[in-house]
Amino acid sequence: MKRDCQIDILTFRLGSEKLAIPAEYLREILEMVPITRVPQSGSFATALINVRGVVVPLTDLRVALRIPHSAATEDTRVLVLDLRNGDEKTTVAVLADQVEEVTIMNTADIGDVPPVGSPWPPEFVLGIGRHRGAFVMFPDLDMIFKTYSAADAVNEKVSA
Amino acid sequence: MSEVDDIGAEIFRQEATELLHSIEKGLMDLEARPSDTELINSIFRSMHTIKGSGAMFGFTELSQFVHEFETAFDDLRNGRAVVTYDLIGLSLQACDQIGKLMQSTEGTEAENRRILANLGRLMPTVEADAPTATQDTAQSPQPVENGPSGNVMTIVRFWLGTDALRLGTNPALLIDELRGFGDTTIRALEDRVPTLGDLDPTDCHVGWEIEIAADLSDADIDMVFIFVRDDMDLTVERRVEQLSFAPEAPQSLQAPIADPGTELPALPKAQPASPPSAGETMRVATERLDELMDRVGELVIADARLQALTEATSDPAMMAVAEDIQRLVAGLRDATMSMRMVPIGSILGRFRRLMRDLSASLGKPLDFVTVGEDTELDKTVIELLADPLVHILRNAVDHGLERPEERRAAGKPETGMIELGARYSGAEVLITVRDDGRGLNPGKIRERAISRGLISAKDDLSESEIFRMIFQPGFSTVDKVTELSGRGVGMDVVMRTIGSLRGEIDLASEPGQGTTLTLRLPLTLAIIDGMLIDVGGERYTIPLAAVEECVELPAQHVVSSGGSSYLNIRGDLVPFLRLRHLFDIDGAPPEFQKVVVVSSTGGRVGLVVDRIIGNYQTVIKQLSQFHAGLKFFSGATILGDGTVALILDANQLVMLGRDLELRARRGVAA
Numbered sequence A: 001m002k003r004d005c006q007i008d009i010l011t012f013r014l015g016s017e018k019l020a021i022p023a024e025y026l027r028e029i030l031e032m033v034p035i036t037r038v039p040q041s042g043s044f045a046t047a048l049i050n051v052r053g054v055v056v057p058l059t060d061l062r063v064a065l066r067i068p069h070s071a072a073t074e075d076t077r078v079l080v081l082d083l084r085n086g087d088e089k090t091t092v093a094v095l096a097d098q099v100e101e102v103t104i105m106n107t108a109d110i111g112d113v114p115p116v117g118s119p120w121p122p123e124f125v126l127g128i129g130r131h132r133g134a135f136v137m138f139p140d141l142d143m144i145f146k147t148y149s150a151a152d153a154v155n156e157k158v159s160a
Numbered sequence B: 001m002s003e004v005d006d007i008g009a010e011i012f013r014q015e016a017t018e019l020l021h022s023i024e025k026g027l028m029d030l031e032a033r034p035s036d037t038e039l040i041n042s043i044f045r046s047m048h049t050i051k052g053s054g055a056m057f058g059f060t061e062l063s064q065f066v067h068e069f070e071t072a073f074d075d076l077r078n079g080r081a082v083v084t085y086d087l088i089g090l091s092l093q094a095c096d097q098i099g100k101l102m103q104s105t106e107g108t109e110a111e112n113r114r115i116l117a118n119l120g121r122l123m124p125t126v127e128a129d130a131p132t133a134t135q136d137t138a139q140s141p142q143p144v145e146n147g148p149s150g151n152v153m154t155i156v157r158f159w160l161g162t163d164a165l166r167l168g169t170n171p172a173l174l175i176d177e178l179r180g181f182g183d184t185t186i187r188a189l190e191d192r193v194p195t196l197g198d199l200d201p202t203d204c205h206v207g208w209e210i211e212i213a214a215d216l217s218d219a220d221i222d223m224v225f226i227f228v229r230d231d232m233d234l235t236v237e238r239r240v241e242q243l244s245f246a247p248e249a250p251q252s253l254q255a256p257i258a259d260p261g262t263e264l265p266a267l268p269k270a271q272p273a274s275p276p277s278a279g280e281t282m283r284v285a286t287e288r289l290d291e292l293m294d295r296v297g298e299l300v301i302a303d304a305r306l307q308a309l310t311e312a313t314s315d316p317a318m319m320a321v322a323e324d325i326q327r328l329v330a331g332l333r334d335a336t337m338s339m340r341m342v343p344i345g346s347i348l349g350r351f352r353r354l355m356r357d358l359s360a361s362l363g364k365p366l367d368f369v370t371v372g373e374d375t376e377l378d379k380t381v382i383e384l385l386a387d388p389l390v391h392i393l394r395n396a397v398d399h400g401l402e403r404p405e406e407r408r409a410a411g412k413p414e415t416g417m418i419e420l421g422a423r424y425s426g427a428e429v430l431i432t433v434r435d436d437g438r439g440l441n442p443g444k445i446r447e448r449a450i451s452r453g454l455i456s457a458k459d460d461l462s463e464s465e466i467f468r469m470i471f472q473p474g475f476s477t478v479d480k481v482t483e484l485s486g487r488g489v490g491m492d493v494v495m496r497t498i499g500s501l502r503g504e505i506d507l508a509s510e511p512g513q514g515t516t517l518t519l520r521l522p523l524t525l526a527i528i529d530g531m532l533i534d535v536g537g538e539r540y541t542i543p544l545a546a547v548e549e550c551v552e553l554p555a556q557h558v559v560s561s562g563g564s565s566y567l568n569i570r571g572d573l574v575p576f577l578r579l580r581h582l583f584d585i586d587g588a589p590p591e592f593q594k595v596v597v598v599s600s601t602g603g604r605v606g607l608v609v610d611r612i613i614g615n616y617q618t619v620i621k622q623l624s625q626f627h628a629g630l631k632f633f634s635g636a637t638i639l640g641d642g643t644v645a646l647i648l649d650a651n652q653l654v655m656l657g658r659d660l661e662l663r664a665r666r667g668v669a670a
Helices: A061-065 A141-159 B003-032 B037-056 B060-077 B085-103 B109-122 B126-135 B171-179 B218-224 B286-313 B316-339 B345-362 B379-400 B404-409 B442-451 B463-471 B490-500 B650-669
Strands: A006-014 A017-022 A026-031 A045-051 A054-059 A077-085 A088-096 A098-106 A125-131 A134-139 B151-159 B184-189 B207-212 B233-241 B341-343 B366-371 B376-378 B416-425 B428-435 B504-510 B514-522 B527-535 B538-543 B547-552 B566-569 B572-578 B594-600 B603-609 B611-619 B633-638 B644-648
Touching (some): A006 A061, A026 A045, A045 A088, A061 A134, A061 A141, A077 A098, A098 A125, B003 B037, B003 B345, B037 B060, B060 B085, B060 B109, B085 B109, B085 B345, B171 B184, B171 B207, B171 B218, B218 B233, B286 B316, B286 B527, B286 B611, B341 B345, B345 B366, B345 B416, B376 B379, B379 B428, B379 B490, B463 B490, B463 B504, B490 B504, B527 B594, B527 B603, B566 B594, B594 B611, B594 B650, B603 B650
Parallel strands (some): B538 B644, B572 B603
Antiparallel strands (some): A006 A017, A077 A088, B151 B233, B184 B207, B416 B428, B504 B514, B527 B611, B547 B594, B566 B572, B594 B603, B633 B644
């Protein structure tokens, strides 16, 4: 991440953690919608939802970040994100237990993940920021989605 | 280059590419029917269009090259040269060169010269012209201008057909083209213009007389009028102007064609008229069709919602309207899909060229037969098919066919046979590539698969399972890697592409008799008729084309038991799968479960479901990369109430059923 510039971020809660993602990834925030379970799809991308006529996979970052699972509440929201993988654009949805705010953060306030004592898998975390006296974690969305889409393919090969 | 020019150039490239394909096709047809003059003429017309519009969009080198190519071809047209294998080969190279020149002219000079020189060797007249062709950088084709004595004037008089203007002919362009030959004097001929009372202003009554200060051959003039020749009056006169004396010296040789200097035969008056009939077809960008298809897809979904709502209201007036709309939407859907259908013949032409080249470079004479060229498939499918088919055909020639001497030794004709066929079968299109070569050797494939660790020596595989090994990445049984195939990269690419089209590949082979490879592809990628079913409160769609029948689950199977999982359907044993079990659904099933029997080429399997909801038009949405690995689903769709339902992949389920059956049989045997 570049030093000393301001970025728009969206902060939300997942379990007891506070997470942030750059707002440019965000397409829209939906209230909980009817979901369609996909059998045998593992634990990360377990369902499909209809976002304005487009079928979008619904994923759970808690699986990648090893955050304990909790049931949906009335605060649960679906964040629809556009990911760019080279030239390809993928639309995915992620669950959030509670959406907090869109705000501005100085990149200077974002630090590296401490090498020890971090509860999250370090390869999936871009950095830790400090915002209003609390820590916010920046998940590495590109890495997470890349890993899990590749993981599926690998599982498929093994079982075939 | 301005943006407009760029667009123009792009359109030119597109059109020229199509014309090139038709020239290629024509050349190969010509090889089979060397005396077909209409074929030669049609090749000529295509070349001329490329030359003309190429010059218009600034492709000077290209149009220069085509001009020379055309000149060479003229000898064929007037019978001074004959069609030979080498000539066609060289002409095909010239086509490739035109393709290159369309993209860039850099470094093409040497190749231009080589092709033209070779053409010249085969055709007597070009030889003299070839050197000028490469040095001559002038814009327009310059014919030999100096007659032996003084200046020769060519006088062209022409009247276009009365409806020429309505058909879009622009006389000014024709005159401009004539102007390009040298200094001209142009006079309008008004004697055929009727009186005002009889005048239809959209008719073309005016003729033109053009004196050109050049000695033009009939062929040169013919070229200018090639597209309008059938409906016009044309006279050509030549006059030698004495340098100092009266220009009207009575040396003129009267029309129609009287130049003793050229040995051209009279203009082929009876050229069957085949001007492209404008207005019957139009070009539409593929993106627009895609957009239309998307809209129709949304409409189908909205219609499903309407139907769901109407059923709830049970208002008769409302239901009548909803029914009308449903019918209209279905019609619109079919019409839209048929617009996207393209005959597979549109890509077969390319393969004929490929086969010709392969046959020559591998020294294996072969007949390439195509069957069912008018079988139609979705345009996207056809485009994606081209590459896999190239791989398959290459393999067939390279590995499938034996060398001529081997064939002779095996008592077969030396000329091999490759057949590419397409036909409909239910909701699928079957594309087959058949060769009469040596066939696959299951033993050798098995050995190779074991040595590569793909299977273990103990594995008991059926013949078709062994054949499937050739689709594994990096698999090749040839000991010698050729330039064309044998590196083992081909077939797994084929497998992947066909898989992405929701298609399947079957292989059959008879040692010594040849191999048949069959691609089974869905007719369309966009919308299908589906049967909606309910399993444990979840809804799934089964492609209706795969559904054979629905029966009640017999009482003895209601409680799942470890024992037999076969249904007796009119004496046939059909294995069945409990979707509740397959999809990990807990809870007790309802009292009366149904079995949907689906079939594919692999066989039949029964799917036990809770409830059959009904038939729905299903807009297929592709699954994302996170779910692409799931075998039992071929896609997803959006239902009338806005929820998503998964589409079951009948082929995969049938295969699973067959595996279970085999396992059960082995279990019994053991």
